[in-house]
Amino acid sequence: MNYTKIKNKNHLQVSVAIYTLLLFSLIGCSDNGNVQQLPHRNYKLVWSDEFDSVAGASPNANKWAFELGNNGGWGNSEYEVYTNSTNNVSTDGTGNLAIVATKVPTTPYATYYSGRITTKGLFTKTYGRFEARIKLPYGPGIWPAFWLIGANKDSLDANNNIIGWPQCGEIDIMELNGSKPSIINGSVHGPGYSGGQAITKSFGLTTGRFDTDFHIFAIEWGKNYIDYYVDNVLYEEITPANVAGKGNWVFNDHPFYIILNLAVGGNYVTGPTDQTTFPQTMLVDYVRVYQEIQ
C-alpha cells in the first residue's frame, strides 16, 4: 500500500487534490519553489490504531499501555497526574481517541489530570513511517506530544549499566506549546544533545492553527536519516551530520516505542494560567506505522 492514500473522511479532499494537480499541470511545469520534490519511498502498513471503538471506551489494551501518576514531574517539572480513567483517555465513538486534560480545584493548588499511553512492551519498531492525525489542544501550559523512545532504555549495556535516557534516543514527531497554537516542533534527543540542546525545528501554519483542525504529523525514519512532515510537507531532515561534535547518532539499528500524551505545565511550556481553558482535548484520529518496501 502506498502511504499517500491517507484516510479521507470525505471525498472533497481527493477532489481538491486532483483539482490542485490539474491546476499545476495547466500552469505548466515551471520550477515553482513551493513544490517539494519528496523522496520516493514505498511503504506498507504494519501497525495501526484507528480508534474506531464505541464512545467512552479505553484504548485497546493489546496496543496501548497507560503510564500513570506524576512520576516526579516526568523529568520536566510537569504538573499533571496521568490516570487510566476514561475521563482522561477514551475513544469518542466517532473514530478518535480523546486524551483530555482536566483541572480540579484543590487547595492550595489545582490538580490536573490527563493521559499518557504508550506501545512500550506491545509494539516497537526500527525505521519506517510513523504518522498520526491529530487535532491539538491549546492554551498556556498545555503540552501535547506524539513521540518515540528507544526500546532499549531499560536494558543493560555491555558494561551492565542501564542504557537509560538520552542514550536510548528520543524522536519527538510532534510537540506543541499551547501558547503558540500555530507552531509545532520536531526534535531528536540523544547523548550530548538532549533537553535544551536537542536538535529541533519548528513548523508553523501561516494562516491557521493546530487546534482548529486535524493535521497529519509524521516522520520517515531510516538508516542515518529522520525526515519530519506536517500534512505531507517535509520541513526537516535530521542526520548524523546534525549531531556531529555533540554525541553519537543513536537512531540506527534499535527499535523504538510510541507515546501519546498531553502534559500540563513543565519546563517546556511553564504553567497553565487563568487564561487556560479546561478541559483541553488532544483528539487522535489514528496512529499508523509503515514499513518501507523496496
Add this chain to the structure above:
Amino acid sequence: MKKIKFNNIITTLVIIILMLTVSCSERNVNELPLATNYPTTPEIFIDGFSGGLNFSAWGKVTNFSIDYNEKYSGTCSMRFEVPNSGDPTGITAGGVFQTSLGRDLSGYNVLTFWAKSSETDTLSSIGFGQSTVNGVNVANYKVTLNNLVLTNTWTKYYIPIPDPSKLTQEKGMFWYWVNPSSSGKGFTFWIDEMKYEKLGTIAHETPGSIYSGNDEILNNVENGDYTIPDLNATFNLPTGINQTIGFSSGYLTLTSSNPYVATTSKPGTYTVINAGSTLVTAKLGNNYVKGSALINSIGAPVLPAMSAPIPNTSTYPQAKVVSIYSDSYKNATVDSYEPYWTWSGGGYTTNCTFYSNNGNNYIRYSNLNDIYNQKQVEVAISFETLPIDVSSMTTLHMDVWVPASSPYSTNIPTISLEDWGGNYGGTSSTGVYTRPGALLTNQWVSLELPLSSFTGLISRAHLVHLIFGNFPTVVYVDNIYFHK
C-alpha cells in the same frame, strides 16, 4: 468500493474540465451578489491615515497627535496623551476615527495593531463599531476591549470581530476612552500599523449569553421594540491566551418563531407587533447563544381610558407653580424627558412615548423595570441646561397611571430629586421619596409629595433631575409640577 471512488474521481474531473471549458453564458442578474460599492480598505493607520477617515476627540481635545520619532515601523505612529486626573482641559483621552462612507469589513475577522505605552499601563476601553452620525451615537455594532494592559515594548494586539458578516457598511473604524492610571497619573501610548485582517489564527469563539443564559418566559409584553443588551464573547488569540470582548447585540442574528407576533429586522432588537406568543433565540455567527425569551404579548399597549385630572389652576395658578410637564401650565425648559442614561446598567433600554387623549398629552414610559434585562432601570427627566429653582415651592404633584397588566405592578416606587448645588463648586445632593405602598392600577393616582419628604436633599435651588426608580415596567405620567 474502489469503483465508486474511481467514479467520484471521474465525476470531479468532468466537472473541473467543464468549469474550465464552458464559455461565459449569460447569467440571470438576480443570481449575482449585490454590489455594495462600500470600500473594503483594511488599513486604518500605517504611515498616516487611510483615505476618508475623520477624527473627533472626546475628553481632552488635544490628546491625539502623529509622532514621527516613536514608531513600530515606517515613518510615524499615532500618539495619545492621557492627561493627569486633575487636568482642567479634560481628564480623559478619548476619540473616534470614523469614515464618512461606510466600509465593508465583512472579509476580515479582527482589528490588529501594534502598541506600547510610556510605562506599563492600562487602556480603559478601546474598540470599533461606533460612530457619530448627525450628532447621534450609532453603536449597533460596537465592540469593546476593556483594560488592555500595555507595556513599553511594541506588542501586537487583537480585537476580534464577533460576526464579520454584519459589518457591510461600518463607519466606526476605531475608538478609545482611556482614563489616567489608578494613581491619577497621566501617561502616553502609541499605536501603529492598525488594520483589519483576516486571520486563521483567531479561534474558539465562545459567545456569552442573553437573559443570563436562562430560558425566560415574559408575560404581558406590549407591542414595541425590545433591544437585547450588550454581551460578551471570548476568543483564543494567536498567543494561546483567551480574550474577552464586549459587543453590541446587533451582531446577534435573532430569530422569532412566530413572525406574526414579533419581527427581528432591527439590529439586536425584536419588535413585538401583535398579541400572541413567540420564542426569541439568538445566534452569533453559527453558534447558538445560550438563553431565550418566550414572549407572551398582549399586543397594543393598554392605555388609560380617560385623561388625568385637570389641575385646578385657580387653587394653583401659574404664579404658584413650576411645571415640568403639563398642558395646564407653561413648562420649564427640559433637556429630555428620557435622557440616554446608561448608569442604570445594561445600556439604554427604556422607551418614552408621548400620547394624547382628546388633546390632553401624557407620557408613557415602558421597560422601566426591565424584565428583559432583569434589572431595574431608572429613568430621569433632565433639566441640566437650566437648573430649576423650587426653593419657594412646598410640594411635588404628579399623576400616575399603571396598567394592571404591567409586570412589576406591585413594586414600591421611589422618586428622587437631584440638585447640583450651583454650576461650579456647589454641593450636590439627592433627595429620595419612597412611596409607602404600591400604586393602584388602572386608575389615575394623584401624588402630592411634600418636598420635605425627599430625604437627603440639601438644596432645591438648582434641581437638574427628577428620577423614577423601581417603578412598574409600564407607567403613564402627566401633570408633573411643583407648587406652593
